[in-house]
Amino acid sequence: MNQKVFKILGWVATCTAMLMYISYFPQIMNNLHGNKSGFLQPMVAAINCILWVxxxxxxxxxxxxIIIANTPGIIFGALAAITAL
Incomplete structure (x- = not known):
């Protein structure tokens, strides 16, 4: 794979990873409205993202x-875990 294609692939993967973690937003909102969900998965995701960052x-x-892709995971994973408690 040439360097240009590899760089594009990296940034596309970065964007999709960010979207994956931003998708915690509805779960956070549900938690805040009293419809609690599990805290374990988002907590583990936040820890994983801390390690990657x-x-x-x-x-x-x-x-x-890697840094940009995983930073939203720290924020939204932690928020989802905290609001689920």
Missing amino acids: CYGVFQEKRDWP
């Missing part, structure tokens, strides 16, 4: 697609 940040050359 650390991985991306501490690379010799920062891996921005």
Whole structure:
């Protein structure tokens, strides 16, 4: 795979990962309205995203697609887990 295609693939994957974590928003809203859901899955997702962001940040050359893709997972995963309690 040439470098240009590989870079495009990375950014497309970044966008889809962000959408996956932003999709927690309806769950957060339901939790806030009293329709509680499980907290375990979003909590584990937030922890996973923290680890990936650390991985991306501490690379010799920062891996921005990984950092950007997983930052919403920290925020929305944590919010979904907290509001489910």
